[in-house]
Every structure is written in C-alpha cells, then in structure tokens.
Amino acid sequence: MRREAPHLLDQTYPDLLSRFPGESYRARQVCTWVFKRRAGAFEDMSDLPQDVRTDLEGRFSLFKLTPFDIERSRVDRTVKIIWKTAEGLSFASVILPRENYQSICVSTQVGCKWGCRFCASGTVPFKRNLSSGEILDQVLQSEKLLGQKVRNVLFMGMGEPLANAAETVKAAGWMTAPEGLGIRPSRIVLSTTGIAPAIRRIAEEGLKVNLALSLHAANDELRKTIMPRSARFPIPEVLEACKFYQARSGAELTIEYILLGGVNDGLEHAEELIRVLKSARFARMPKVNLIPYNPVNGLPYREPSRKSAGRFFEFLAGKKWNVHTRRPQGQDLQAACGQLA
Ligand code: SF4
Structure with a gap:
C-alpha cells in the first residue's frame, strides 16, 4: 500500500x-x-x-497511518493506540470502549507548541500538523482494530486543534457528512485552549460540533502561569468568541477546568469562576467539567485533595450550575487527560 x-x-x-x-x-x-x-x-x-x-x-493513499502498538489499561477499559506516520513520527489516540460503541480521543498535531504547563503533550517538541486524512485514519482504523463503531469523537488528543484549524474542520466535515461517517455533530467535541480569532472563524465557516473551552483559571494572571501561550487572549475576549460560536452553531459549550492542587482549587477560585461565567451572559449557560489533575512525571503540579475537589464541586452545584467531575480513565497508560506524550 x-x-x-x-x-x-x-x-x-x-x-x-x-x-x-x-x-x-x-x-x-x-x-x-x-x-x-x-x-x-x-x-x-x-x-x-x-x-x-x-x-x-x-x-492518493487510502491510509497514511500504521498502528505501531496497542496498549490496554489494567484498571479500566481504556485503550491507547500508538500510530506511526509515513515518515516515522509517532503519536497516540485514546479509545474509551463502551458496550456497543467506542469514543475516541483523536490527535491533531504531532507534538504541541502551546506549552500548557500541566500537560505532557506540551513537553513534546512540535513536529507538524496532522492532515484531515490522518485525523480520519485514527477513527477508521480504530473501528477496524477494536471491532467497534465510533459514536463519539473528541478532538482532545495531542495538539491544539485550532492551531490546525483547516485540517480539523475538514476532518470534522467528513465525520458529520452523510457521505462520510454520518456522526451527529452533537457527538463530536472540539476542545481548545481558547484561540479567540480561530473560534470566531470556525463559527463563520459553519462548524456545528460541540466546543469545549479549556479555561483552567478564571483570571488572566493565574491563567498565564498555567497556560502562558493561550493566555495571550484575555478571558473576556475568549468567552465572547465562545458566545459567538454558541450563537452561530447552536452547539453546546463546555468549560473544562483542571483542578491543580494548591493552585486553582480553592473556594475563592470557584467563586471567581462563577462570577466570570455569569458576567459573560451566555444565552445558554455552559456546563462545567472539573478534571482532577492527572499527575505527569517532571511537571510541577499535583492532584487536588479529595476535600478541595469536593468543595469546589459542591460550591458550583450549590449555585445550581451544571457541573460534573470527570472520572480519570487510562491513568495507568499515561493516557488520561493531559498525560498524552
Ligand atoms: S493542553 Fe492542548 S494545547 Fe496545551 S500543551 Fe496540551 S495538547 Fe497542547
């Protein structure tokens, strides 16, 4: 081939x-x-x-990626597939198998330039963007390898999807098209650290998939210390862009918030988060996903205590916010959120 x-x-x-x-x-x-x-x-x-x-x-090629290794969690059902590109670069997808279907977390870049300080992918030097075909290859080949249909696609693997927006949008187009995979846009989530101009652009281009904003801090000073490159876009500008996307696409918005022990997991941070989200005046209030930090060797953060994570959750829930805590999956494979390298 x-x-x-x-x-x-x-x-x-x-x-x-x-x-x-x-x-x-x-x-x-x-x-x-x-x-x-x-x-x-x-x-x-x-x-x-x-x-x-x-x-x-x-x-043309019909496939560009070669599955190099398949690792299975001993703790839960998570599977990590390591791919090799035609020129020998490697990166991974993470699969969350369910009874009758799978959810797949796809990568959009090999390495990442964005350098979020909690994220293992940010320590991998950027090599190149993946093409639309290579993004789709992860879905098509994973269905074949695991013998299960993909129902949900999460653009949450290695890379910032909106730093590779053209190929990401093209791939999402094939995923949702009736001639393509025919997956409902509401079953696809594009996760971004908040490149405000790109969020507006994909809204104008008519993308309809759900959007997840990795916020992780409710003020720009703290955000700069956690994700310095993304924090170049001030929070109000990013939230305005998300509102624009929500209005244009009709899709759901989720706010992702990684709880870093002793850094952003205090009650004062929870209060500030509510204040900032309320002041953005969303037409439909976004859901908040709390993600207790999954430790990465060599990075300077730790998990939140159960007490602080619980308190943070209770505070938001007490304010009638739609809040969930994401259960870690694939930690033993270094495949949980923020661990992919
Ligand atoms: S969180 Fe996303 S954008 Fe930030 S370093 Fe990790 S992969 Fe890159």
Whole structure:
C-alpha cells in the first residue's frame, strides 16, 4: 500500500466531486467504499472502472497511518493506540470502549507548541500538523482494530486543534457528512485552549460540533502561569468568541477546568469562576467539567485533595450550575487527560 501520496480524505467532498465532472455518482461510490464497505485498497472498489481505480491509486493513499502498538489499561477499559506516520513520527489516540460503541480521543498535531504547563503533550517538541486524512485514519482504523463503531469523537488528543484549524474542520466535515461517517455533530467535541480569532472563524465557516473551552483559571494572571501561550487572549475576549460560536452553531459549550492542587482549587477560585461565567451572559449557560489533575512525571503540579475537589464541586452545584467531575480513565497508560506524550 502506498503511504507517500496524499491521503484521499485530505480533500473535501466537493474536491472529490470535482474529480468526476458529470459523474457525481462516482464520488458517492468512492465514499461508500471508504466509509461503509471499508475498502482496504482502491483495487477493492470493484464497481469502479479499472482506469478510475488505477488513477486514484496513482494519486492518493487510502491510509497514511500504521498502528505501531496497542496498549490496554489494567484498571479500566481504556485503550491507547500508538500510530506511526509515513515518515516515522509517532503519536497516540485514546479509545474509551463502551458496550456497543467506542469514543475516541483523536490527535491533531504531532507534538504541541502551546506549552500548557500541566500537560505532557506540551513537553513534546512540535513536529507538524496532522492532515484531515490522518485525523480520519485514527477513527477508521480504530473501528477496524477494536471491532467497534465510533459514536463519539473528541478532538482532545495531542495538539491544539485550532492551531490546525483547516485540517480539523475538514476532518470534522467528513465525520458529520452523510457521505462520510454520518456522526451527529452533537457527538463530536472540539476542545481548545481558547484561540479567540480561530473560534470566531470556525463559527463563520459553519462548524456545528460541540466546543469545549479549556479555561483552567478564571483570571488572566493565574491563567498565564498555567497556560502562558493561550493566555495571550484575555478571558473576556475568549468567552465572547465562545458566545459567538454558541450563537452561530447552536452547539453546546463546555468549560473544562483542571483542578491543580494548591493552585486553582480553592473556594475563592470557584467563586471567581462563577462570577466570570455569569458576567459573560451566555444565552445558554455552559456546563462545567472539573478534571482532577492527572499527575505527569517532571511537571510541577499535583492532584487536588479529595476535600478541595469536593468543595469546589459542591460550591458550583450549590449555585445550581451544571457541573460534573470527570472520572480519570487510562491513568495507568499515561493516557488520561493531559498525560498524552
Ligand atoms: S493542553 Fe492542548 S494545547 Fe496545551 S500543551 Fe496540551 S495538547 Fe497542547
């Protein structure tokens, strides 16, 4: 199988249609083979004429990633798949298998430039953006490897998706398109550290998937110490961009808040969080996800105590806020939130 040529799904559906002028049914046939019948090679696409198959084979790859290792948690059901790109770079996806389906946390970059100080991915030097096809490859191949359909996609793996917005949006387009995976936009979450102009741009481009904002601090000074690069965008500007996205897309917004022991987990921080979110005057108040920190060797943070995490939760719940605490999954694989390297 050729892995040097561009991935077929680095194109959009309109790009694919334009390859078959006057024969749009050919593009639909290709999509059926890729997404429904799961062809392993262009040669398998038996209802396409031989010259079309040969032409596609000469121009594109159907898969660009090779599964290099599959690790399974001994504690819960989390699976980590380590991929190799065509040029030998490695990165991971995290799978959360359920009874009849899987949720997958996909990566959008190899390494990350954003350097959030609590995050293992931020310690991995940035190599390059993943293409739309490579992002989709993680979903398509994971379904095959684990024998379960993907129902939920979380853009929460390695990388800042909005630092690779064009490929992320293209991949999300294939995920939701009827010609593609046909996943409901409400089952896809794009997580960002808050690149305000990019949030506005994806709203204008018509993206409809749910958005998760990694806020982690309710004032800019503290946020700068935790995530210095993202904190270049002041919190009010980021929240305004999220409101704009909410209004344009009609999608749900979640505020992600990692509880770092002794740093941002005090009652005063909970009060400030409520104050800041209220002052943003969202049309629909966002849900808050609290994430007790998953420790990473060599990084200067620790888990919150059970008491402080509980108090933080109770404070928000007491204010009638829609708040959840995320249960850690895949910690023993270093695959929990913020641990992927
Ligand atoms: S939290 Fe996201 S943006 Fe920040 S370093 Fe980790 S992967 Fe990069």
